[in-house]
Amino acid sequence: MLALFARRAVQAALILLGVAAITFVLLYALPADPAVLLAGRNATPATVASIRHQLGLDLPLPVQFWNYLVNLLHGDLGRSFNQKTAVAPLILARLPATLTLMAAGIAIEVAIGLTLGVIAALRRDGVVDRLVMTLSFVGVSTPQFLVALLLLYIFAATLGWFPMSGYGTPAHLVLPAFTLGILGAGWYARVVRSAMIEVLGQDYVRTANAKGLSAPRVVLRHALPNALLPVIAMIGIDIGQFMSGTVVVEAVYGWPGIGQLAWQAIQQVDIPIIMGVTLVSAFAIVLGNLVADLAAPLIDPRIRAA
Amino acid sequence: MAALNTFRALARRPVLVAGLLVIATVAAAALFAPWLAPYAPDNQIYDGLSLEGAPLPPSHEFLLGTDTLGRDLLSRLIYGARTSLLIGLVANGTAVLIGLTVGVFAGYFGGLPGGLLMRFTDLMTAFPALLLAIVLAALLKPSLWIVAMVIAMVNWVQVARIAYTETRSLAERDFILAERAMGAGHLRILGRHILPHLVPTAIVWGTLGIATTVLLEATLSFLGIGVQPPEPSWGNIVFESQSYFQSAPWLVFFPGAAILATALSFNLVGDALRDLLDPTQRGRD
Secondary structure, eight states: HHHHHHHHHHHHHHHHHHHHHHHHHHHHSSSOHHHHHHHOOOHHHHHHHHHHHTTTTTHHHHHHHHHHHHHTTOOOOOTTTTTBHHHHHHHHHHHHHHHHHHHHHHHHHHHHHHHHHHHHHHOOOOOOOOHHHHHHHHHHHOOOOHHHHIIIIIIIIIIIOOOOOSSSSSHHHHHHHHHHHHHHHHHHHHHHHHHHOOOOOOHHHHHHHHOOOHHHHIIIIIIIIHHHHHHHHHHHHHOOOHHHHHHHHHHHHOOOOOHHHHHHHHHHOOHHHHHHHHHHHHHHHHHHHHHHHHHHHHHHHHHHHH | HHHHHHHHHHOOOOHHHHHHHHHHHHHHHHHHHHHOOOTTTTTOOTTSBBBTTOOSSSSSSSOBOHHHHHHHHHHHHHHHHHHHHHHHHHHHHHHOOOOOHHHHHHHHOOHHHHHHHHHHHHHTTSSSSHHHHHHHHHHSOOHHHHHHHHHHHHHHHHHHHHHHOOOOOOOOHHHHHHHHHHTHHHHIIEEEIHHHHHHHHHHHHHHHHHHHHHHHHHHHHTTSSSSSSTTOOOOHHHHHHGTTTOTTTTTHHHHHHHHHHHHHHHHHHOOOHHHHOOGGGTTOO
């Protein structure tokens, strides 16, 4: 267990190093020159040169990357070009909003997905089952902005149940969270369904039924816990995806998370912020996968033995 | 015989038939846009706005209404089908090609280069795809082709992984060893024995991937960094009109429905193809 953890942690660190390198090369290979952008339209070449020097952009690329990595290890993500402040606190300040949205979105996904998946598995090939299987495709085929705008139109603009945009109260959270949750739920339902079907066919479930246990008890206490493993893995993946994948939802609902921060930074070519958000997102993806990998043996002793 | 079986399989799956019909409709719209569209897509029609200058709701004259500049929405959607399908085919075709090349190379030759390629693939999975696409698209001054390439750069990873696994398992099989023992070169083994086995994978991902691509293009265009107006794309129609969505919801609803129907159809058909072409996957998930 400890060896597994150590190996995974090293892998994760290497992947993060790779992500940092690629982001770095990518952003500096692109035509947009931050020094020119910062200096403004009427700047003299001397001003541009001095800004370039100030930012360390005149150093050789490998030196710039090395400096970047050293700073990174000190928790320093650099300074924003436009906002003249350090990037790390900017991202930290946005983190609670994104984490709240993520947690609520995942909770909705799991709640809807578990319910539909269990029902579909119990009524295999029935109407509900077919509907769930088709709906799971609808979920992955719908653009987020469509659901976001439709929910806004129906529940905010027309019915007035929820605020149009903003942040702060639970009411503000409902529509953005449901936008994420509705779209993700289909795939959870699909995964829970197939796991449940497998578990329901096993001997110990038959034994439980034969002992005369009530159907809800067999399903909820005996079968469901063993069907949850893939759900844990999916939650791990979603933690990573939602860290940066909420850009659209945050843009539509004016949700002040790191997606919005990245979106604003991209429009201003604020490279340190873009790199910071990319790294934090990659970190979340790696961490999410790591948590899913490590949670599996903790939950299921059979994996621990293997 | 195969045709008959395919036909029977189709008859049992009405959802799949619906998907094929939608794809055929979108393809027809894209191919015959100049003949099908009632107006030119960039024609700002004189009667296309109300007296107050607001877009017109669906009517006899404008079947799906008009947009904020008085252009016929149906015509823009029909021309938008061109953009979506073109990007879908080019971007996803490129992605599948890159994925197959990387996967087959790494799987067949293995060794240090193969290992490095697959570690790079792993690395790309940890890359926030949407963010990467947004960064590239925002900084590269997007045109239709740039958008397609950006999407291809993001989408090849999954194909590479599958192609890698399949090539690895094929490369160790006896008939390949026999072929090699008889002195066949790499090119012959790859061309005659490995690639033909990957055709189903290419077909399935060539279809499923279009759904992902159409969605990603729509999302980038919705954010204003995809296909640039006035060239119509389903995503940028929503982008242009989102601030009017309370007074003119059809401007969001119809393009949104087009994106959803197209992506859903490619997903359903791709999934069905996977069932048909790979019996071992049948009945899974």
